[in-house]
Amino acid sequence: MPHVRFRLNGVEMDVDADTDRSLLDILRGQLGMIGPHFGCGAGECGACNVIVGDRAMSSCDMPLWSVADKDITTPEGLGSANAPHPLQRAFIAEQALQCGYCVSGILMSAAALLKRNPTPSSDEVKEALDRNLCRCGSHNRMVRAVLRAAAEMAAP
Amino acid sequence: MSRPAPSPSAATLPVSLAANPTLSSWLEFSAEGQVTVRPGKVEIGQGIVTALAQIAADELDVDIARIRMVRASTAASPNEGVTSGSLSIQQSGRALRYVCAEVRQIFLEVAADRLGVEKTSLSVEDGTISGPGNVRTSYWELAGAVALERDATPGIVPKLATERRLAGDSVGRIDIPDKVFARPRFIQDSSLPAALHGRVLRPEHSRARLIELNEDGARAVPGLVAIVRDGSFAGVVSETENGAEAALNALRKGATWSEDEILPDENDLAAFLKSQPLESVVIDTRAASTRGEGKRTIRRQYTRPYIAHASIAPSCAMAQWSGDKVHVWTHSQGVYLLRADLALLLKLPAENITVEHLEGAGCYGHNAADDVALDAVLLAKVAGGRPVRVQWSRADEMSQTPFGAAMAIEIAADLDAGGEVLHWHHQLWSNGHAARPGRAAQPALLAGFELANPFPWMISTNPPQANGGGADRNAVPLYDFPSWQIESHRLLTMPVRTSALRTLGAQGNVFAIESFLDEIAAERGEDPVAFRLRLLNDDRARDVIRAAAERAKWKPAQRPGIGHGIGFARYKNMGAYCAAVAEVEGDRDIRVRKLTLAVDVGEAINPDGVINQIEGGAIQATSWVLKERVRFDRQRITSTTWSDYPILRFSEVPEVEVELIRRPELDPVGAGEAAHGPVTAAIANAVFDCLGVRIRDLPMTRERLIAAMELTP
Numbered sequence: 001m002p003h004v005r006f007r008l009n010g011v012e013m014d015v016d017a018d019t020d021r022s023l024l025d026i027l028r029g030q031l032g033m034i035g036p037h038f039g040c041g042a043g044e045c046g047a048c049n050v051i052v053g054d055r056a057m058s059s060c061d062m063p064l065w066s067v068a069d070k071d072i073t074t075p076e077g078l079g080s081a082n083a084p085h086p087l088q089r090a091f092i093a094e095q096a097l098q099c100g101y102c103v104s105g106i107l108m109s110a111a112a113l114l115k116r117n118p119t120p121s122s123d124e125v126k127e128a129l130d131r132n133l134c135r136c137g138s139h140n141r142m143v144r145a146v147l148r149a150a151a152e153m154a155a156p
Numbered sequence: 157m158s159r160p161a162p163s164p165s166a167a168t169l170p171v172s173l174a175a176n177p178t179l180s181s182w183l184e185f186s187a188e189g190q191v192t193v194r195p196g197k198v199e200i201g202q203g204i205v206t207a208l209a210q211i212a213a214d215e216l217d218v219d220i221a222r223i224r225m226v227r228a229s230t231a232a233s234p235n236e237g238v239t240s241g242s243l244s245i246q247q248s249g250r251a252l253r254y255v256c257a258e259v260r261q262i263f264l265e266v267a268a269d270r271l272g273v274e275k276t277s278l279s280v281e282d283g284t285i286s287g288p289g290n291v292r293t294s295y296w297e298l299a300g301a302v303a304l305e306r307d308a309t310p311g312i313v314p315k316l317a318t319e320r321r322l323a324g325d326s327v328g329r330i331d332i333p334d335k336v337f338a339r340p341r342f343i344q345d346s347s348l349p350a351a352l353h354g355r356v357l358r359p360e361h362s363r364a365r366l367i368e369l370n371e372d373g374a375r376a377v378p379g380l381v382a383i384v385r386d387g388s389f390a391g392v393v394s395e396t397e398n399g400a401e402a403a404l405n406a407l408r409k410g411a412t413w414s415e416d417e418i419l420p421d422e423n424d425l426a427a428f429l430k431s432q433p434l435e436s437v438v439i440d441t442r443a444a445s446t447r448g449e450g451k452r453t454i455r456r457q458y459t460r461p462y463i464a465h466a467s468i469a470p471s472c473a474m475a476q477w478s479g480d481k482v483h484v485w486t487h488s489q490g491v492y493l494l495r496a497d498l499a500l501l502l503k504l505p506a507e508n509i510t511v512e513h514l515e516g517a518g519c520y521g522h523n524a525a526d527d528v529a530l531d532a533v534l535l536a537k538v539a540g541g542r543p544v545r546v547q548w549s550r551a552d553e554m555s556q557t558p559f560g561a562a563m564a565i566e567i568a569a570d571l572d573a574g575g576e577v578l579h580w581h582h583q584l585w586s587n588g589h590a591a592r593p594g595r596a597a598q599p600a601l602l603a604g605f606e607l608a609n610p611f612p613w614m615i616s617t618n619p620p621q622a623n624g625g626g627a628d629r630n631a632v633p634l635y636d637f638p639s640w641q642i643e644s645h646r647l648l649t650m651p652v653r654t655s656a657l658r659t660l661g662a663q664g665n666v667f668a669i670e671s672f673l674d675e676i677a678a679e680r681g682e683d684p685v686a687f688r689l690r691l692l693n694d695d696r697a698r699d700v701i702r703a704a705a706e707r708a709k710w711k712p713a714q715r716p717g718i719g720h721g722i723g724f725a726r727y728k729n730m731g732a733y734c735a736a737v738a739e740v741e742g743d744r745d746i747r748v749r750k751l752t753l754a755v756d757v758g759e760a761i762n763p764d765g766v767i768n769q770i771e772g773g774a775i776q777a778t779s780w781v782l783k784e785r786v787r788f789d790r791q792r793i794t795s796t797t798w799s800d801y802p803i804l805r806f807s808e809v810p811e812v813e814v815e816l817i818r819r820p821e822l823d824p825v826g827a828g829e830a831a832h833g834p835v836t837a838a839i840a841n842a843v844f845d846c847l848g849v850r851i852r853d854l855p856m857t858r859e860r861l862i863a864a865m866e867l868t869p
Contacts, residue, residue: 021398025397025398028397029396029397029398033338034338034340034344034345035338037342037344037345037468037469038344038469038470038547039468039469039470039550040550040797040798041549041550042550042797042798044797044798044799045468045798047468047469074338075337075338076338078338079337080337081333081337084337088336088337091332091336092328092332092333092336095326095328095329095332095764095765095768097332097335097336098201098202098203098518098768098769098772099200099201099468099515099516099517099518099519100201100331100332100335100336100341101201101342101344101467101468101469101516101517101518102468102517103335103336104335104338107336123807125806126806126807126809127806127807129806130805130806130807132806133468133798133803133805134468134806135466135467135468135517135518135520135776135803136201136518136772136776137771137772137773137774137775137776137779137809138768138771138772138775139775139804139806139809140771140775140809140811140812141768141771142806143806
């Protein structure tokens with residue numbers, strides 16, 4: 001089997017697999033990561049979003065070969081309870097979810113947004129999250145949480 | 157402190173407690189300072205587990221951090237039926253409150269005895285019991301000495317509202333940190349040692365029979381463990397998830413299905429609903445003592461389409477056999493009900509089946525959780541004792557899951573010369589809104605209809621009005637009309653599978669009633685808020701309408717292209733009160749800019765939790781109203797992707813403001829379904845205010861808007 005090398009949450013990976021398989025399948029199946037969620041398998045819902053380089057992208061329709069030598073961040077790489085990312089703190093503070101299944105992908109889209117635009121407007125947040133679906137109707141809380149995280153990150 | 161005498165109603169146990177009276181089935185104390193609480197209701201994304209923990213901590217006087225909430229399982233949990241109908245706070249919360257109140261008293265009795273002081277002189281602070289002369293003990297010290305294997309006593313009086321410290325606080329949800337730190341909590345993320353992966357082959361054509369199955373392609377896929385076939389039920393078991401997907405694709409290519417045309421015309425649902433064999437029931441009548449003289453009758457018809465649950469996660473389950481016993485992991489709303497259906501299907505005693513809950517993605521009613529659990533049980537039979545995890549595809553999730561039923565509603569009102577309603581006649585045509593597992597003599601699970609010896613296709617029915625009704629939920633108006641007749645016509649055929657979806661028939665009925673009322677108000681030239689207030693004599697109803705109207709500055713000055721509308725309902729006519737004011741922008745498309753709601757749930761255990769549920773309900777309802785409609789041709793459901801079944805996106809979501817009316821002295825009721833009906837009606841009425849057209853068929857898409865404009869003179 002061919003090997004594909006990439007960096008996953010800062011760690012060098014060397015994956016031995018059919019390179020046409022989706023990145024999501026490799027992350028969840030072979031690498032045991034549960035942060036990226038399967039939702040549709042067609043890149044339509046954003047539940048499986050990861051950050052590739054500096055962009056949030058769906059991983060369910062992304063072949064493994066396409067991430068060779070790239071930097072991949074999954075929700076696991078964003079932060080932890082001991083060292084939370086401001087977005088994670090903000091989502092807890094705003095209680096910005098109901099079921100929370102879509103949240104891992106939304107955190108990825110939001111983190112990518114804040115990297116390229118640290119001071120987004122409310123409309124810019126909505127635009128950045130527009131390809132992520134939420135069925136419980138927690139959208140407004142999530143937008144507030146992203147703005148809160150941005151404010152916290154901008155504070156001296 | 158003096159306490160009020162128990163009211164007569166308090167002398168009977170709360171319903172969940174009467175069904176599960178043993179105190180130890182609800183609570184357990186450890187010497188290490190923890191309280192284990194076992195509710196029979198489950199977390200489905202609504203935050204219930206946190207609210208129940210608050211109730212327990214409050215009544216026991218312990219810090220909420222000491223409470224450990226256990227997921228429901230038929231192995232140990234009280235049987236509380238199904239987590240549905242916005243009843244968990246009423247049923248589980250009330251039971252826990254009474255259990256904890258009694259258990260606290262039992263501990264105080266034992267403590268008084270040990271410490272040699274009067275029970276009434278003792279107090280509890282975070283589980284530590286202390287009394288005069290610095291005597292002290294604790295729940296934890298006494299845990300081994302207090303026997304809770306006894307039945308609850310009727311007549312226990314819980315704390316007064318003013319004595320509660322946690323109820324009424326917006327405690328942060330217990331489950332949220334796991335979900336933002338990507339720690340496994342969902343069933344989709346749970347794994348069992350040595351688990352295999354299963355997939356089930358489902359037909360594209362509705363209710364098609366599997367005529368022929370060539371298994372060669374699937375057999376050649378590496379990792380395949382087994383192919384299961386029983387009648388039209390077919391599935392694969394593989395060592396890997398990827399292998400299971402590949403084997404399923406190969407199996408699909410080898411399958412030949414029957415191709416019948418069983419589905420109705422999606423563009424004329426009312427004609428379909430009204431032409432089927434029906435069971436007709438008069439839900440309610442009111443006869444006027446004196447009937448005024450009717451000058452004219454106006455009649456309107458409203459429809460809503462089939463609506464999909466469309467959860468973000470496809471349904472998932474795991475099952476593992478050990479001899480003739482099976483363990484099932486599921487995100488079902490009712491572990492005992494699922495077990496009952498599995499027992500019928502497997503012809504096994506219920507004791508041989510353990511059904512354990514794990515959280516799934518957002519659940520809005522009877523989705524495919526139970527169906528996929530049976531799939532896993534059937535596939536695990538060939539797994540040699542290894543667990544099998546089954547997950548549905550997005551397409552199956554969108555097409556095989558039961559839908560919320562389409563409805564046609566016709567209201568005729570007799571008006572007097574002044575335009576006042578003399579008689580109100582509400583009729584509705586719909587499939588039943590409930591075909592849940594565990595309630596009938598036959599199973600309600602999908603694979604059960606597909607086996608070589610199939611169980612009969614279950615036709616949905618309606619819960620009785622005393623339980624809030626089904627298709628007829630909220631069909632009886634709360635307005636003080638002098639006379640009415642309310643009729644429900646339930647279809648006895650069911651080409652499109654329907655069951656419980658959030659609000660059951662209430663969304664359709666409230667849309668119809670509140671739209672029609674708005675038409676009458678407009679004809680009279682009366683303000684729709686004033687009109688409603690005049691016709692309601694329930695103060696709580698009037699209060700939510702006034703609160704929503706005031707907060708929305710009713711009625712904002714007319715601006716071109718902008719309209720405002722109001723909608724109101726009391727969910728099930730006995731639950732939460734909710735009023736909504738919608739601000740819409742209308743041109744070629746309708747955009748909902750803002751929703752202002754007021755809600756009264758009685759005591760709000762977790763106010764932010766209530767507001768979160770109302771906001772979510774309001775946004776989901778907006779999505780239903782503007783976009784959602786299950787699509788089909790005569791053979792198959794065609795809305796199997798997010799492109800074919802679009803839902804509201806971030807850029808389309810309205811601003812939502814919620815005012816919570818605090819009534820800590822009144823029994824709490826659920827909030828999860830209160831907003832849908834009022835929001836639907838408020839949007840419809842705002843569209844009329846904005847564009848002067850009445851859209852009576854949901855969803856309010858551009859095509860519908862154009863059609864309605866063409867009909868408007």
